[in-house]
Amino acid sequence: MKSRFAPSPTGYLHIGGARTALFAWAWAKKQKGSFVLRIEDTDRERSTQASVDAILDGMNWLGLDHDEGPFYQTDRFDRYKEIIQQLLDEDKAYYCECSKERLQILRDELTEKGEKAKYDGCCRDKKLNSGVVRFKNHLEGFVSFDDAVKGLITIGNKELDDLIIARSDGTPTYNLTVVVDDHDMKIDTVIRGDDHINNTPRQINLYEALGWQLPEFAHLPMILGSDGARLSKRHGAVSVMAYRDEGFLPEALLNYLVRLGWSHGDQEVFSLVEIVELFELKNINKAPASFNQEKLIWLNQEYIKKASTEYLIQQLQWHLDYQSVDISNGPEFFRVIEHLQERSKTLVEMTNGLKMFYQDFSEFDxxxxxxxxxxxxxxxxxxxxxxxxxxxxxxxxxxxxxxxxxxxxxxxxxxxxxxxxxxxxxxxxxxxxxxxxxxxxxxxxxxxxxxxxxxxxxxx
RNA sequence: GUCGCGUUCGUCUAGUCCGGCCCAGGACCCCAGGAUUUCAUCCUGGUAACAAGAGUUCAAAUCUCUUACGCGACGCCA
Missing domain, CATH: 1.10.10.350 (Arc Repressor Mutant, subunit A)
Incomplete structure (x- = not known):
C-alpha cells in the first residue's frame, strides 16, 4: 500500500495541506505501507525553491516523515512527454491552436447562456501539429467512482471537456502529471482535498485511455475559517510554521488536525502512536470543518502539562533563541520549567513567564x-x-x-x-x-x- | 449560471450503514458554585443542536422525496 502527499511549491505549508499530509501519512503507517512525498512543480512561473524548503521544513517540524522522495515533477518531463506523445499517436489527444482570447470569449458566451463553461472541441479533428495538447474526452456516458469518504460519485462526461495536458511550450499540466506519477510511483490510495473531486473523472478517463489500473480515491473535506469560508490568510495564521512561532507543540497541532474531520468515538487526545493505530478512512467526516483556535490552545496546554521537562526544554530552545533569552544567569532551568509547566498554554507564554527568573526589569506594571x-x-x-x-x-x-x-x-x-x-x-x-x-x-x-x-x- | 459535494449544540464531533437503548452523548468555549497564595490547575453543576417541509412506519437524527442554505469546480494553477 502506498499513499502520497503532493503539494505544489507556491507558498508555505498551510494547515489544510498539513492535515491532508497527516491523513495520508497516518493511513500509510497504519497499513505498514509507504508514504511518498512529491513536489508538483510543473508550473515554472509560480514554483519556487523557497516554497519547497518551507514545505519540507513544515513536514519536518510536524514529524511527518516520508518513506520515498521527495520526487520533483520537473525531473520527470521526459516521461510526461513520452506519455503525451503516446496519446497523440493513439489519437487519444490532439493539438489545439485556439487562442486564449477565443477561449475567453467562448467561456463568456456559455456562461451568459447559463451553460457550463467548457471547451467546444473546435480543433478536435483538425489534425494540427502545434499548440497545446488536449486530451480527447468521451462525449457520452458517465464516470463513476466509489470515494472512500464521500461514497459513490457520478459525473456525466458531458460535463467534462477536452482538457489541456500540455501547454504550448510543451510542459505538461497537472491532470496529466498526477496520473502518470501516481501510476508510475504505484500509488494505490490517493488522499487529497475535495477541491479535486471535479478533476477526478478527467483523471479516471486518462487512466483508462492509458490502460492503467485506478487507485482508490479519498477526498477530504475542506477546512473552513470561523466564518464558514475556506480557510485563508485573513482568518489568521494558516502557515504551519506560524504555529510553531506562536508556541504550539507539533504533536498538539497534529492532534488537533486529526480531529478535524476524523474521529474515534469520543476520544479527544491521541498520541502519534494512537493516531496511526486507530486511523480509518471510513471514519472521516464528509462535511467541512471550521478551524477553532480555542480548542487547539486547550490541547496544547494538555500536551505541555504532560510533557517531560527534557522535551519542553528542547522545544523551548527555538523560542529562547528567537527572543534572545539568556538562561545562564539564574536558577536551574528545569526547575523553572517544572514550575511553569502547569500554568502555560503555549511555549511563548512559558518563555515570557521564565524571563523574570533570568532577566532584571526596571518597571512595574x-x-x-x-x-x-x-x-x-x-x-x-x-x-x-x-x-x-x-x-x-x-x-x-x-x-x-x-x-x-x-x-x-x-x-x-x-x-x-x-x-x-x-x-x-x-x-x-x-x-x-x-x-x-x-x-x-x-x-x-x-x-x-x-x-x-x-x-x-x-x-x- | 452549470455541475458536484455537504447540512447534529457557537465550534469539533458520537449516533446514521443494520429505524426503537437518543425528549440526542462527549470535547472546546461560555456561565454558576467549590478548592486554591494572583494567574493557572483541579472538582461539581449548567446553558446549548438533529436546516425546513412532506412521505414510509407502531416507531425516524437514522429510510425516501422536495426546498433552502453553504462550500467547491468550471485556467496554457495545482
Missing part, C-alpha cells in the same frame, strides 16, 4: 503597582526578615511571610500580592515562596527595594 504598592511597612518588614534569612528555601521564605502577617496582624493578601508584583513586575507568578526561591535572594531583595522606591516616589 503601572496599574497593578498603583493598587498593590501603597503601604511600605509590610514590604520593609519582609525585606528585613528575608535579608537575614540564611537558608534560602521556599519553606523558610514562607515562614517569614507568615511572621510578617502575624506581627502586623494583616492577611496574607496584604503582603502576598505586593510581593508577587515586586518579584514578577507584572503579577504573573505562581506560588510566591517557590518563585522567590527560584528568583534568588539577591534579586528578590533588589526587587523589594524597587517596590519601596516606587512607594516613596509616588508619595511625593
Amino acid at each position: 503601572e496599574k497593578l503597582a498603583k493598587k498593590q504598592f501603597k503601604d511600605s511597612q509590610p514590604i520593609e518588614l519582609l525585606m528585613n526578615k528575608l535579608s537575614a534569612l540564611e537558608d534560602w528555601a521556599a519553606n523558610n521564605i514562607k515562614d517569614q511571610i507568615k511572621q510578617v502577617c502575624d506581627e502586623l496582624e494583616i492577611g496574607f493578601g496584604k503582603i502576598g500580592q505586593p510581593f508577587r508584583l515586586a518579584l514578577s513586575g507584572n503579577g504573573n507568578a505562581g506560588n510566591i515562596d517557590i518563585v522567590s526561591e527560584l528568583v534568588g535572594k539577591k534579586r528578590t531583595l533588589e526587587r523589594l527595594q524597587m517596590a519601596l522606591d516606587y512607594i516613596s516616589q509616588s508619595c511625593n
